[in-house]
Amino acid sequence: MLKDSPQHYGSVTRAFHWLIALLVIAQLTSVFSSFLWEHNAYSLLILPWHTTIGVSVLTVMAIRTLWALSQLSRRPAHEGRLQRLAIAGHVIMYALLILMPLSGALMTWGSGYGIHVFGTAWFEGADAPWAAGFGKLHGTFAWLLSFMIVGHIVMAMYHHFGRRDDTLRRMLGRKDPG
Numbered sequence: 360m361l362k363d364s365p366q367h368y369g370s371v372t373r374a375f376h377w378l379i380a381l382l383v384i385a386q387l388t389s390v391f392s393s394f395l396w397e398h399n400a401y402s403l404l405i406l407p408w409h410t411t412i413g414v415s416v417l418t419v420m421a422i423r424t425l426w427a428l429s430q431l432s433r434r435p436a437h438e439g440r441l442q443r444l445a446i447a448g449h450v451i452m453y454a455l456l457i458l459m460p461l462s463g464a465l466m467t468w469g470s471g472y473g474i475h476v477f478g479t480a481w482f483e484g485a486d487a488p489w490a491a492g493f494g495k496l497h498g499t500f501a502w503l504l505s506f507m508i509v510g511h512i513v514m515a516m517y518h519h520f521g522r523r524d525d526t527l528r529r530m531l532g533r534k535d536p537g
């Protein structure tokens with residue numbers, strides 16, 4: 360099923376979730392591993408694509424947000440305090456997934472480099488110190504997002520192996536065996 364239902368996330372929501380997870384984990388791990396081990400083969404492979412991957416995340420996130428809003432009333436219910444906290448966590452992640460590439464794009468544009476996606480200049484550089492200033496936030500957003508993602512994965516594991524409920528299965532697209 361394409362659309363969400365109270366029992367499962369539909370294939371569109373799942374495709375958005377796992378595509379963004381893959382791209383964002385590639386972005387974060389390629390930068391952080393280059394801090395620990397400069398010029399490692401993995402970072403050398405991914406980092407030249409940092410802007411292209413980041414702009415792709417921004418574009419896909421804009422569409423994903425509209426899709427999520429259209430599915431709100433159909434999605435699995437989140438009742439109780441802990442579940443409402445999970446929803447708040449998801450909203451914060453949506454905000455960071457948009458602010459993260461937006462701050463990177465404003466930084467490179469405002470410091471004169473322009474924004475090059477798949478080898479083409481989407482925007483020529485400008486001398487805009489207000490935009491370049493977003494570079495300071497880019498690193499802070501990256502740490503906040505990393506923290507949220509680690510907590511998110513820990514909670515997914517807790518649901519699956521601790522509480523043995525179907526929270527992970529409904530995002531993997533597998534039927535509840537019970």
Ligand code: HEM
Nearest residue numbers: 383386387390410413414416459460463464467474498501
């Ligand atoms: C999902 C999207 C993105 C993620 C997760 C991400 C992640 C990161 C991280 C972790 C850093 C290192 C920060 C630090 O020095 O502490 C970084 C640096 C950087 N990012 Fe991104 N980024 C994203 C999108 C973008 C985009 C769209 C652009 C440009 C259009 C961009 C341009 C840069 C630049 C130029 C640096 C180097 C900044 C510096 O050394 O001060 N990033 N990014």
Ligand code: HEM
Nearest residue numbers: 376379380383384427445449452453508512515526527530
């Ligand atoms: C960059 C990594 C990730 C990000 C940014 C992320 C973000 C999100 C967001 C925003 C949601 C809310 C549903 C939606 O609108 O799509 C969600 C749901 C979910 N994610 Fe992730 N996710 C990531 C990685 C993972 C991983 C690696 C796992 C599993 C190990 C996972 C398991 C889940 C599960 C089980 C749900 C459903 C939670 C529920 O129904 O309450 N996520 N994720």
